[in-house]
Amino acid sequence: MATQLDEIISLCKRRGFIFQSSEIYGGLSATYDYGPLGVELKRNVRDSWWRNMVYLNDNVVGIDAAILMHPTVWKASGHVDAFNDPLIDDKQSKNRYRADQLIEGYIAKLRKKGKDDKADAVYERLVEALNSEEMPAALYAIIQEEEIRSPDSGAFDWTEVRQFNLMFSTYVGPASDTENKVYLRPETAQGIFVNFHNVRETSRLQIPFGIAQIGKAFRNEIVARQFIFRTREFEQMEMQYFVKPGMQMEAYDKWKQLRWDWHVSNGVNPDKLRWHEHEKLAHYADAAVDVTYEFPFGWQEIEGIHSRTDFDLKSHQEYSGKKQEYFDQQENERYIPYVVETSVGLDRTILMLLFDAYRKEDVDGDSRVVLGFKPSIAPFKAAILPLVKKDGMPELARKIEADLKRHFNTFYDEKGAIGRRYRRMDEIGTPYCITIDGESLDDGSVTVRDRDSMNQERINKDRLSGYLLDRISQG
Ligand code: ATP
Secondary structure (H helix, E strand, O other), X not given: OOOOHHHHHHHXXXXXXEEEOOHHHOOOOOOEEEOHHHHHHHHHHHHHHHHHHHHOOOOEEEEOOOOEOOHHHHHHOOHHHHOEEEEEEEOOOOOEEEHHHHHHHHHHHHHHOOOHHHHHHHHHHHHHHHHOOOHHHHHHHHHHHOOOOOOOOOOOOEOOOXXXXXXXXXXXXXXXXXXXEEEEOOOOHHHHXXXXXXXXXXXXXXXXXXXXXXXXXXXXXXXXXXXXHOOOEEEEEEXXXXXXXXXXXXXXXXXXXXXXXXXXXXXXXXXXXXXXXXXXXXXXXXXXXXXEEEEOOEEEEEEEEEEOOOHHHHHHHHHHOOOOOEEEOOOOEEEOOEEEEEEEEHHHHHHHHHHHHEEEEEEOOEEEEEEOOOOOOOOOOEEXXXXXXXXXXXXXXXXXXXXXXXXXXXXXXXXXXXXXXXXXXXXXXOOEEEEEOHHHHHHOEEEEEEOOOOOEEEXXXXXXXXXXXXXXXXX
């Protein structure tokens, strides 16, 4: 049976991966804190992305732009005018829905009932409505004509559909007037676009080249749910790749492949990954595809790869009055580069990795929960476990721990039955358990238990760090 979301949420809280934000005050909805294990997992995934995008590509460099930006940035990017979700309220329950998602839910219900023809027809109308100039009215018309009822109250008593801007705003300085209004960035990409020339000039890069960034983004999502899948504060890992106009499809295909390979390299089961080609493209895009993952709540987007033409740089040129052109020395021509972007949510990637790694197994009449993380992303690479808390075993174990800690993160535990200590490590995904026993004191050997096979091997302590480093880098 598929792992349910509440099993993952409960494990995350129980073992210190992820907590509800401000929990002692009843929590703040759709906002989460990463605990001691979650922060390690997140850091490993973040480092893996950075290594993969920046260190392994000699024409990609990184930046870290501010969250607050000049408000005109968001005019130029289109977010002030168009970063909206269509909203509808159930007048009886007072609950708020995204009108397009309400219709999607209705379509899914039709399919479940075997009414595929009808579902196809409504879907076609939905796509048309989303592309229409009169999007709110067109969505409202579908809801009315299909008599779509509220999922919570069952009522058919809706407000009109209204557009709701997803950006959070605040004020700089003491005066809260419109002139001082700024936004919390809803994506990290714009920090890259506005630094295009700064980075190009200082790094002396020639096109094609990329700029990568990891950072927080904020969206006032109307319906935020499914744990860390959709939150109001989240982290994005984005890269903008600047190319000569006409070369974008080559870059798009290359990055599509590289991004897929990265997810698989983190241990994600490729059978649970799928491409989703966009049927409706944003007006400035000439290709767009999502990497989706099969969660228990359906196939959902993890990452978007978008060919964005010269839309962003052109728009910033227009709004700022500063030329955003590039002089191509080889071609002896001037142009505004085209952009292919890869944009992945760090928190969503974490949720995918948790689902993908989670398994329950029966072992000799006992059961165990395992997070089968790839060693490279596991919070701890090894646990150091003296068999008993006496006879010099803890002292030797501490020495071994000090040696291993120079290379990677380890966990020390000397309390309780060894079987129970193994289970605790399985549940947080620690790939190796090192046990120090009586024999270790005599001949310096220790046992290394493998989390997945549960096989144990005897290794001399002097060979231990090399042995583990070898395995961690392979697996
Ligand atoms: P969705 O359709 O799910 O709202 P999107 O198409 O708006 O996502 P993008 O703007 O392309 O998403 O953002 C790129 C990535 O950022 C997404 O693939 C996702 O992983 C992540 N992301 C976007 N919004 C959120 C959110 N509210 N919470 C967590 N991650 C998010």
